[in-house]
Amino acid sequence: MLFGRLREIVNRVDHLGSVVVTDLAEQFDVSVETIRRDLRTLEESGYLRRTHGGAVSLLETGVEALAFGSRKQENLGAKKVIAQSAVKLIRDGDVLMMDQSSSAWYLAQSLPDINLTIITNSVRIVFDFVQRPKIKVISVGGEYFERYGAFLGAITISNILGFHADICFHSCAAFQEGEGAWDNNELNAAVKKAMLRRSKSNVLLCDKSKFNHTGFALVNPVDRIDCMITEEGVTGEVRRGADSPRKEPRRGL
Known part of the structure; x- marks a missing residue:
């Protein structure tokens, strides 16, 4: 012992x-x-x-089972560059969906303390906003998976579908040109799809090491990706409707 x-x-x-x-x-x-x-x-x-x-x-072993701590250390410099580019797309008053990816975590680390609402299944992202009182955080709950530091499963998806957001920031395990963003875990993929469904626009955070690979479950087809950020720059743009900021997340069926 x-x-x-x-x-x-x-x-x-x-x-x-x-x-x-x-x-x-x-x-x-x-x-x-x-x-x-x-x-x-x-x-x-x-x-x-x-x-x-x-x-x-x-x-656990295998690429698909990499824990958050492992993923956080991969392509660290690229992810920080991507996070800085993503911050520039965010406006005061935005409601954001953020998945449990390490790329989204780096984005969370880079956010200024402004009037935002963050809806996430990531426990680590929730903890990061304790000292930033202007940012409202909503944890969607569900079954907790320590390996991913996140809530996943049917309850999580049901709770996500109760909201609407301005932008969904998500990452992927692999990206294939002509196909889109892939994940290696069906539970992760299902949560990301629910977030995409309830967001007005979406931004894929994807470092170049994930290019020319495929995965188990297609998360976001290439023709539905509004904006993509790599360490080399930004392609596409965030789709927005009315410019007036919202102070609370919008409930939806």
Whole structure:
């Protein structure tokens, strides 16, 4: 049985999917060498797998099972550039749908504290707005999946369909020109589709590493993507109706 720091390290790895040695050293206020010894001990005991510069969880494997912590570290620079471009599309008073993707999380990190309403299934995005009082956050609830840090399933979809939003910001696991945005998990795909259905316009956040790949479930066909943002720029535009801002999310059937 594990105790103390070793137990905490395993909990963090299983929660995030992956960890970085330098981050753990800072969090536990110990040296990098100490953390490396800890990870070696935990790997030998079968609790995790060491990688170059960190460790990953053994709970699930495969691209489609990547946890939020793993996805957050992938193409970090590109996602931050995409987030900065996406912020420029948002107006004071907007109602936004945001999925549980790491790209949407980076967008949430970049948002200024202005009059916005965020409707999301991401627990991490909800937590991010605690210190920004002007932003109203609505969590759609449902069955919680720790691996994704998000609510998914029939209850989540039903709650999403009770709202209308100005813009849906979503990402994908893969993008194929001529086809559109794909996801590798049917639960994630179903939630994204519900958000798209209840949004006036949609913006796909997609770094170039996802291009020329396909997935299990088509989320947003290419002819229905209003605006797409990559690290190389913005294509398309956000469709808007009346310019007057709304202070509350609109309920809809």
